[in-house]
């Protein structure tokens with residue numbers, strides 16, 4: 018059965034088509050700069066990558082071209098071979114604790130939740146509508162970044178703010194990257210050959226979040242009401258004292274938009290280093306003796322270690338820890354820096370094993386108290402699995 022896994026951004030559309038249940042990737046790619054000039058798309062098929070220019074005034078046109086490519090490349094012979102389309106949706110809030118078949122009501126709720134994810138949910142709705150128009154025979158499924166975190170208890174997800182901020186304005190912790198955390202926690206459970214286990218998943222990419230998982234369920238996660246909370250990220254500040262915001266607004270006459278921009282786009286690695294949001298540039302800066310790059314990396318490592326320590330206690334010890342996403346899968350130095358700071362827990366890095374990028378691997382010694390793994394994440398396959406399971 019052919020299933021498409023889709024991730025629609027405001028000006029992009031990523032896709033991956035699977036033969037299910039084998040989970041074989043048939044074709045994948047991305048449409049970029051939709052609705053702006055110089056639009057283009059890239060497709061990967063049979064190990065080959067092709068980039069083409071195209072007029073992409075909207076997502077619907079991108080989907081139309083995608084269908085043409087699927088037919089031209091003989092991935093499908095007719096449209097009705099595509100049985101399901103799984104859409105990544107960033108914010109499902111407390112309305113969705115699992116993936117669901119999409120109907121008009123679901124679209125309406127996703128749309129209503131846009132105030133909690135103003136950049137992402139409207140894009141998902143645009144993607145859902147575009148596919149519905151071009152491939153009306155396929156059943157659509159919504160897979161939410163937040164649903165994995167819906168198992169957190171109230172003590173964990175509430176902020177100690179006036180209670181009506183929660184009841185009237187839905188202010189609470191929702192978390193993010195749930196599909197990735199779910200995938201990696203599942204994979205750890207397979208590796209450990211244990212259904213019930215306590216694991217910490219460190220999804221460290223341009224955005225970063227850390228999740229404590231017990232018996233396959235999220236008990237706490239570092240991101241909060243928005244993806245701004247938790248560890249330091251590429252351009253987001255992570256946890257700060259909330260009173261800094263009114264203080265800076267008063268001192269500098271910044272508007273709330275200025276503040277929003279500062280804490281989401283000008284902070285994190287970029288804010289501290291003054292150089293870049295990209296951890297590779299930070300590592301290059303360190304090699305050139307740039308002290309602020311070194312400071313940014315040290316701060317990042319400290320915040321990640323803080324969360325691991327906190328979740329180690331929360332879970333009453335852990336069976337495994339995993340690193341995933343761009344930094345987690347690729348940064349040898351950052352993984353080393355984090356694991357070395359966990360020595361007090363008896364966790365010991367194997368430097369030779371850690372010397373890899375983008376590959377599933379155990380990176381601790383055989384006498385380490387807790388095994389630590391690199392697990393490359395795969396959100397697309399999770400979306401395809403949920404879609405396949407839901408459409409039966």
Ligand code: AMP
Pocket residue numbers: 221222223224251294295296297298342343344347348349374
């Ligand atoms: P993601 O958001 O998961 O795509 O991750 C993006 C982050 O991963 C950026 O900060 C990149 O610098 C980082 N990254 C990607 N490749 C590498 C690499 N080879 N070494 C260090 N960091 C990397």
